[in-house]
Amino acid sequence: MADKPIKVPGPDHPITITPTPGRVVISLGDQVIVDTRAALTLQEAAYPAVQYVPRADVRMELLERTDHETYCPYKGDCSYFSLLPAGAPGENAVWTYETPYPAVAAIKDCLAFYPDRVSIRIDP
Numbered sequence: 001m002a003d004k005p006i007k008v009p010g011p012d013h014p015i016t017i018t019p020t021p022g023r024v025v026i027s028l029g030d031q032v033i034v035d036t037r038a039a040l041t042l043q044e045a046a047y048p049a050v051q052y053v054p055r056a057d058v059r060m061e062l063l064e065r066t067d068h069e070t071y072c073p074y075k076g077d078c079s080y081f082s083l084l085p086a087g088a089p090g091e092n093a094v095w096t097y098e099t100p101y102p103a104v105a106a107i108k109d110c111l112a113f114y115p116d117r118v119s120i121r122i123d124p
Contacts, residue, residue: 007073009103015044015074017052017106023123024051026113028083028090033118034058040106044074051120052110055096063111068092075107076100083117093117 009015020041026034036057042050063081070078075097083090096111097104113120 004071005073006101008101009044009074013045013074015042015104017042017104020051020122021124024053025121025123026051026053027119027121028062028117031062032059033062033083033113039122040110042104042107042112048115050112051122052107052112055109055111058111063094066092070095072097074101075104081111089117 007013017040020039023037024034024039025032034053034057036053038054038057040052042052044050062084064084066080066082068080070080072078076099078095078097080092081094081096083093093114094111095114097107098109100107
């Protein structure tokens with residue numbers, strides 16, 4: 001990790017993590033993958049808000065870990081999952097920071113889904 005730059009969220013790149021009010025349901029077609037009232041909303045700089053859902057509320061049998069990895073200087077090393085059945089739309093559609101930096105420790109043990117690959121609904 002020493003060769004990777006670490007940036008602390010600050011005024012130039014704010015990151016906030018707050019509990020999502022209500023229920024978050026994530027589905028692929030008619031198959032529900034997540035149904036939770038424990039999601040977190042991560043707002044990073046000017047990017048669209050992202051729902052991070054607890055792994056405990058995800059149907060993990062519908063996901064398969066991939067070898068794909070990326071790095072974020074604000075959050076840390078990122079791992080990916082594909083949605084099953086495997087295929088281009090589901091490839092690396094889910095990401096997680098399993099050992100996030102302390103500034104974003106709240107997203108540990110959570111997963112996020114690309115909104116162009118799944119349906120994400122937030123109900124009050």
